Amino acid sequence: RLLMDKDAKIYVAGHAGMVGSAIVRKLEAEGFKNLIFKTRKKLDLLNQTAVKEFYTAEKPRHVINAAARVGGIHANNTYGSQFIYENLQIQNNLIHYAYESGVTKLLFLGSSCIYPRNASQPMKEEYLLTGELESTNEPYALAKIAGIKMCESYYRQYGCQFFSVMPTNTYGPNDNYDLDTSHALPALIRKIQEAKVSNARKVTVWGSGKPLREFIHVDDIADACVFIMGLDFRELYEQGLTHLNVGTGNEITIRELAELISGIVGFSGDFIFDQSMPDGTPRKLLDVSRINELGWRHQISLEEGIKALCGWYMENFQPFENKTYSKTLAS
Ligand code: GFB
Secondary structure (H helix, E strand, O other): OOOOOOOOOEEEEOOOOHHHHHHHHHHHHOOOOOEEOOOOOOOOOOOHHHHHHHHHHHOOOEEEEOOOOOOOHHHHHHOHHHHHHHHHHHHHHHHHHHHHOOOOEEEEEOOHHHOOOOOOOOEOHHHOOOOOOOHHHHHHHHHHHHHHHHHHHHHHHHOOEEEEEEEOEEEOOOOOOOOOOOOHHHHHHHHHHHHHHOOOOEEEEEOOOOOEEOEEEHHHHHHHHHHHHOOOHHHHHHOOOOEEEEOOOOOEEHHHHHHHHHHHHOOOOEEEEEOOOOOOOOEEOEOOHHHHHHOOOOOOOHHHHHHHHHHHHHHHOOOOOOOOOOOOOOO
């Protein structure tokens, strides 16, 4: 087994984002001492030459790729070009030059939107590429599918231990709270907290409120990533896996999510459902039996996670502060 040494040089790409920063916290808590990360000013991951030179100079032993252009349903549906171009470019650079510089293990982070829109639920790893994608995030999903297949190809052709992980909808500290570009959970935390502070009676929720989503706290995702980095990727490929799902196995409608947050915040007004905004995929629940069988399970319940996050949000943001769309690539 190729476990990670505590003093191995590990490069976390995307360390300033929600997921990357949680992975850094987790690695540091576990005693990994030789972490490297680069701000976007120091290393532009879209720049092929810069990434190549970075690997030559730093020679990391392991790489965790949590750098991506990410966003909620409206951002995905509006900025498709950025989502496909930037994600393909970043992952091509990170994965190819990891191979050239002899990186021992690389973990590529994807998303549950790689699965077909109408996949049966819960979604197993093998449902990849068995049907049409959800249109609101197809460019992003295609980039992530390319990343999985790129890791698999470098494994099959060169024996590289490059593997992928597919988290379900993730929330936690350092998320994006810009209402145009954020995901549903941080947007609803912000809208409901602001309504509470200003004594507003109504909060607007996009879509019908009926879609089902599965949410996982980013600290659980970070824990799963470090757990997976400790596995032998060859064994996983030999078992027919190209990636592992990470989720909780629990789902909730968007309306129930808004109600749960309202209960925690103490907002007792009404919701207005803005049907001009898209619902997206009707249901998106991961089958997590593979990672559960390997010995990993999530720890943080949705209620516990949202309680902690509401506290974090109020400490870190002034109500009504318009946080811009900036937390996605290391900056
Ligand atoms: O979290 P979300 O933006 O992304 O939206 P997806 C989930 C659901 O919540 C949709 C509804 O049905 C939204 O219409 N929703 C309700 C809201 N109110 C709001 C709001 O104020 N803001 C937002 N953003 N949604 C994304 C994909 O899909 O999920 C990405 O676009 C990625 O590719 C990510 O995979 C995890 O779950 O629909």
